[in-house]
Amino acid sequence: MSLEKFPMDRQECSIDIESFSYATNDLDLTWLPGQSAVEIDKSVRLPQYRIEDISWRQEIGEYFTGDFGQVKVRFSLVRQIGFYVLQAYIPSTLLVVLSWLALWMEITSAPARVSLGITTVLALVTQGTWIRGQLPKIAYVTAIDVWLVSCQVFVFATLIEFALVYYMHAYEQGQYSLQRAKRASRKALKSGMKQTEIPPWAKGGFSDGPVNGTTPFRERKPLTRRDSGCEEVGSRATVRFNVTTGKDFVDRAIMTDHICRVFFPLAFIIFNIVYWYKYLAPDKN
Secondary structure, three states, rough: OOOOOOOOOOOEEEEEEEEEOOOOOOOOOOOOOOOOOOOOOOOOOOOOOEEEEEEEEEEEEOOOHHHHHHHEEEEEEEEHHHHHHHHHHHHHHHHHHHHHHHOOOOOOOOOHHHHHHHHHHHHHHHHHHHOOOOOOOOOOOOOOHHHHHHHHHHHHHHHHHHHHHHHHHHHHHHHHHHHHHHHHHHHHHHHHEEEEEEEEOHOOOOOOOOOOOOOOOOOOOOOOOOOOOEEEOOOEEEEEEOOOOOOHHHHHHHHHHHHHHHHHHHHHHHHHHHHHHHHHHHOOO
């Protein structure tokens, strides 16, 4: 029994009838010619499967004790997918589409966007846990596992996209911009102190005596700081920091939201085309 394509899988069930102690010389098992070997009541239906084909044949089993007649019948069963479409595929698709609503919300609406993303992720995880509980403990991946994990990836990508655009927005206008301004102001002050000119009178000190009746002190020049981050106003230096970095991160954040509004649905549609084509295609063997 292979469940790799579950719930789009096909199963083969066979019934083999063989003599236990009588060889073909004593007992010959054959199907009646000209009649249907297997007949099924049309009113009988299986809850999860549909009988697609029935085949029968007869063979000779060769053993060291002799040859024994065999008659075999094989049933080809196709799983009914309607239950899983209603309980798994449609709800998970709606949850993925619901997560995209966050892309139309304002970037500053962090509580709403985060709550919507986390709710959809938890709903998908709960749904996947319930569906896997209906399956036997198998060591390989099934088709419905691929679907549920992919839906979780799409929802998680929406959360990652919001974290990215929120950081870009905060980097330009939020708390990060204030931190950058403070760091740049301190850096501008330090660089300005290093570039401050020392007046000549401070280097030469006092003169030897009066010169032509003038004061023995040299003329002092006002202290100024010559750096791009400072502006001289009277005798005081006022630090002025320009928070513009040359890149408008707010516009980039908004543009990222607009691009993802188209990219996420398009990627999900392409994934659906590949997924259903792969698992609904009949087996080559």
